[in-house]
Amino acid sequence: MKKTVNIIGAGLSGCEAAWQLANRGINVNLYEMKSVKKNPVQNLDYFAELVCSNSLRSNDLKNAVGTLKRELELFNSLIIQSANECAIPGGQSLTVDRESFSKTITKKIKNHPNINVIKKEVVSIDRECINIIASGPLTSPLLQQEITNIIGKEYFYFFDAVAPIIKLESINMNICFKKNRYDKGETKDYINCPMNKEQYELFYNELIKAETIDLHLDDETNLKFFEGCMPVEAMAKRGFKTLLYGPLKPAGISNKDGSKNYAIVQLRQDNAKDSLYNLVGFQTNLKFNEQKRIFRLIPGLENAEFIRYGVMHKNNFINSPILLNEYNQLKSNQNIFFVGQITGVEGYVESTSSGLIAALNVYQLLSEKKMVSFPKTTVMGSLQSYIINTNVDDFQPMKANWGIVENLHIDKKIKKEIKKELYSNRAINDLQHFIKLNKFN
Ligand SMILES: Cc1cc2nc3c(=O)[nH]c(=O)nc-3n(C[C@H](O)[C@H](O)[C@H](O)COP(=O)(O)OP(=O)(O)OC[C@H]3O[C@@H](n4cnc5c(N)ncnc54)[C@H](O)[C@@H]3O)c2cc1C
Known part of the structure; x- marks a missing residue:
């Protein structure tokens, strides 16, 4: 199958989406504007830049973000694989050397025969092609304008901060x-x-x-x-x-x-x-x-x-509960998908997960298979469910946590730590089953 998908933004979610699609035989045009113009928090010329902390947070499976990383590994995630390769000491956290992390990802992306990197600022979206918008919390102003034209709604916005x-x-x-x-x-x-x-x-x-x-x-x-x-x-x-x-x-x-x-x-x-x-x-x-x-x-x-x-910076996200379905697809134009922080997930690992989910669904779409919703017992599925099912008025970006994962009905007397372990085991088992069922690996 040789079909083409445009991905806008070679950040964490865009690179992951490109990798997942390209590995499944889809041609990807990956657009990135960094070499033309950087945003105020970007320093490196490489893709998937970690603009603030150099930590992908806990590796402990009892922590939801630890389990999320394990879930992503089950799909051979480019981002988690590269983070493991570039890890530096960080206690229980997956901490990386930010430059070698981005360099490693850039190399893998550029060397992939199915990925065509295009260095330019995207200012208009071709509505007739399949597009994955992965332009992040600091989407360039001209693209913001174009997105506003498409979704017909104004952005929510707030500010974020970076440590010295x-x-x-x-x-x-x-x-x-x-x-x-x-x-x-x-x-x-x-x-x-x-x-x-x-x-x-x-x-x-x-x-x-x-x-x-x-x-x-x-x-x-x-x-x-x-x-x-x-x-x-x-x-x-x-x-x-x-x-x-x-x-x-x-x-x-x-x-x-x-x-x-x-x-x-x-x-x-x-x-x-x-x-x-x-x-x-x-x-x-x-x-x-x-x-x-x-x-x-x-x-x-x-x-x-x-x-x-x-420093502090603007951070954009769209009104996902109104605009998107469970596949990260725009309800009003089925050729357009949004991924990453712009959808209202929050964090490096969460953005990666969002890119991966949308890529698999775009793959399903292009191979004329049914699109899939991830189990709500997994961290991936629960984050996805959160961004489309939350009350529109209360919608705020969300990190991975056990509180959004489908309840596990167990004895209330069971210790917290054991409960978390049970949640984690269930998530990983259910995801392994889901992968097998849908032949994703
Ligand atoms: C200042 C700041 C600090 C943050 N700190 C943390 C943190 O410490 N830990 C954490 O877990 N999360 C943090 N986040 C949140 C978030 O996890 C990261 O921003 C993450 O990188 C989001 O991934 P993404 O793929 O959605 O976007 P990004 O990784 O930002 O990727 C978007 C890409 O799109 C490109 N792009 C934008 N517009 C265009 C265009 N018009 N044409 C072509 N390319 C375009 C950009 O250059 C960029 O490379 C922070 C966010 C901000 C804004």
Whole structure:
């Protein structure tokens, strides 16, 4: 079968979709505009760039995102396969060297005989061809306009934030120390900056009154941060102790002599060379000079050299519960599919899953087979179900979590950890059965 699909955007969802289709004999035109014009958070020339954290989160199957990765592996996911190849120490998380991760994916995509990479900004969609729109949360403005023409609805929008990165050699290791929370994992992957109460008070008081970048929002209610990526200063403004239960949580990290700290800032390795570290949970909208001044108040970071400052950016998503069916296909034009963050899933792994689901359905469509809905007992299927079945008024991007997976009716007395294991086992078993049934591998 030699049929062609246009995919717009070589990010996480677009690359995964291209890979799945190309491996099934479909020709793919993969459009990417990066080399013509980058968006404000892109730094690399390669595909599938991780624009903020370099972590694909937990590998623990008891965690829904851990199970989601296992589910994707059952389909030989390009993104998860490449992440495993480019993994660097990250405790229980799948953390990658962001450059080699993107480079690896770009190479595999460019070398695939069924994928034709086209370097250009797409500004109009050919309604007569099959298109997968994978242009992400920062879809270029001209394409946004075109999408608005197609769906006939205005975008929802809100803002997201990126954490700063500093040089390892500028961290004062006489003050900071390496240790994982609760000593989890075999290697010591995190650098910890300990704070006593006075140091925390000083830092806190400067942080809440620091100058932020003006986002020029007409209507404050449009400023909806998603909880997982809330700017550190916004979190601090919720109360003196809020950070102590969030990114500055001291639990599980005592000093060498066993003494406890009032607060801890954690730094996570950002590259394979182990020369750069990001401030975990420090996504921010502070002005750059304020970031330098205030983050240098953190003990051990008094001379921190910033490689990249934190920034905040626009994040688009469409009204999927109104617009899409369970195959990620536009109800009003069956030639158009949407995938990735633009559909309202949230996160690198979740976007990958969305690209994979749509690609398999496009394949079914082109091979004149029935399109398929994924079991709601799996993390893949539950995310998909979430974005099309949620109340339109409450629709907000969603990460993988057990709360959206179909209930498992078991004894309420069963321990939480065991329950999660049961959910995970069921998800993987059901997906294996689904794959066999539909002959997907
Ligand atoms: C600032 C920011 C920080 C984020 N941080 C995290 C995080 O730390 N962890 C996490 O799990 N998730 C994070 N996300 C959310 C999300 O998971 C990622 O954005 C993820 O990359 C989304 O995947 P995607 O495939 O939907 O889009 P992307 O990976 O963004 O890919 C979209 C691609 O489309 C291209 N494109 C756009 N318009 C056009 C056009 N007109 N023509 C051709 N190509 C086009 C872009 O250049 C890009 O390469 C963040 C999002 C943002 C905006």
